Amino acid sequence: MPNFHTRSLKPLHYPCTYHDTTFHWQARSQKGNVLVLATCRGETFMLRVLPKEASGFLVKGDKVTRPTQASFLQKALIDFRDASDAHVSHSNIEPKKFLDVRCSAYLKEIDFFADAFDTQKEIWVEIGFGSGRHLLHQAKKNPHVQFIGLEIHKPSIEQVLKQCELQSIDNIFVIDYDARQFMEFLSSNSVGRIFVHFPVPWDKKPHRRVFSAAFIEEALRVLHVNATLELRTDSDAYFSFVFEQMMHLSRADVHVKKNAALEITSKYEDRWRKMDKDIYDVILRNEQASPDKERIGRLAFDFHVDFAKVREAFEEILRRGEGFFVHFEELFTIDEHSGLIRLSFGANERNEKCYIFIDHATMRYLPERVLDTKSNRAAHTLIEEWFHGIRH
Ligand SMILES: C[S@@+](CC[C@H](N)C(=O)[O-])C[C@H]1O[C@@H](n2cnc3c(N)ncnc32)[C@H](O)[C@@H]1O
Structure with missing residues (x-):
């Protein structure tokens, strides 16, 4: 990530524009950390200024509100550095370094699946594709x-994005997302096959496994009738664990194969075969159609609150529910009427970060696209409870 260290920074008068970037405001926390809202090349995001005891300040991009291109962040950092007369001691924001960041048409953000994903084609899903040979x-x-x-x-x-481009493959969408949370984004009865080949066995931390009763249930919901969830594994323990979970299902039929050959083998498979390990396939065939499910929307607040009251009530706290959490991390003040709370929240396996932006009594998430998934909604309810005593 582009960043620089500086011994000093001249304070800016907000709002101000320097070259390509407008700096709207800054917000400061009790720890002395600063957020600066910047707009550069049509995108709005934040910079973070962190005091460092020995060496002044570290200035970098805020990961929560990051722009689509690292080069926009790089340009905003350069403009911030120059506008505030920084005395830079270390920097990696020289022009050449981040300018050619590649956006791939094959790589999708989760919002794409919430808002725009619509296909007349049959859908197949591969979870944990690794080197991508099979995909x-x-x-x-x-x-x-x-x-x-x-x-x-x-x-x-x-690696897989590069191969899609080199081989001009146009029927793959790649997403960097935890498979255990992803199924929620797919319509019921829409998928023909789900492949899970050689998932990490997590023998000592079974809660991290892709397979669980909840995952199997969601997989069956998205599979159409006669469609299959296919596990291939070299792990006896994983095989037994999954088989046990599937045996009690009344709406699906389970088949097991041992050492069946596939047309294509992955690097993992090649390694296990050389070691003469047994390989199991567990194939679950869905036998029932599922009720439709609505598309995932966005979460928002429908009440008002005074920032002064929020500032008074704020403390760093971690609240937990079943499988999810909310961490109120840090409060930032812009002025007496406005500021932000930095939060992390959501499913235990997937740590989302965002801000609540309070501006003259109105409240919204920043970025505004907090998805109404099961775990986010549960966390949102806990957040609303926190505001209960101070909201209008
Ligand atoms: C042992 S590798 C197998 C890779 C590939 N399927 C193969 O057969 O060679 C397991 C892969 O699953 C990915 N993975 C692990 N947990 C995941 C999760 N919750 N969601 C998506 N991918 C996951 C890992 O990053 C890793 O690439």
């Missing part, structure tokens, strides 16, 4: 199918 092979072989590839390992994502 790319299936996509080439089945051009009538729209593939969704889920992965949380960034180098694997980069």
Whole structure:
């Protein structure tokens, strides 16, 4: 991430514009951390200024409100550095470094699946595609199918995006998202196959496994009748765990195969085969249609609150519910009527970060696209409870 260290910063008078960037306001927390709202090249996001004991300040982009291009952030940092006469001691924002960041048409943000995803094609999903050998092979072989590839390992994502471009494959959407939370975004009865090949077994932390009773239930909801959820694993423990979860389902039929050959093998599979390990396939076939489910919307507040009261009541707290949490991390003050609360919240496995922006009694999330998923809604209810005593 682009950033610079400086021994000093001249205070700016907000709002002000310097070259390509308008700086709207700054907000300061009790810890001395500062947020600066900036608009550069049509996008609005924040910079963070963090005091460093030995060396002045570290100035960098705010990860929560980041722009679509790292080069916009880089330009805003350069403008902030020059507008505030920074005496830079270390920097990685020289022009060449971030300018050629590539946006891939194959890579989708989660909002795409909440708002725009609509296809007449059959949908197949691969979870944890790793090197992508199987995903790319299936996509080439089945051009009538729209593939969704889920992965949380960034180098694997980069590698597959590059291959999609090199091989001109146009029926894959890649998303960097935890598979356990993703199924919620798919319509009921819309998917033909879900592949989960060699998931991490997590023998010591089973709650981190992709498979759970809740995951299987959501998978069955999105599968159409006769569609399949397909696990391939070399782990005896994972196989037994999944088989046990599936045995009691009345709406689906389970098949198990041992050491069946696939047309394409992954690096993992090649390794296990060399070691003569057994490989299991567990195939769950859905037998029932599911009720429709509404598209996921956005969460918002429908009450007002005075910032002065928020400032008085604020303390750093962590609240937990079943499978989700809310952490009120830091309060930032812009002036007596406005400020922000930095929050992390959502499902235990997926830590979302955002701000609540309070401006003359109105309240909104920043960024405004906090999705109305099950765990976010549960966290939102806890957040609303926190405001209960002080809201209008
Ligand atoms: C052992 S690798 C297998 C990769 C590939 N399927 C193969 O057969 O070679 C497991 C992959 O799942 C990904 N993964 C783990 N947990 C995940 C999750 N909750 N959601 C999406 N991907 C996940 C990991 O990043 C990793 O690339």
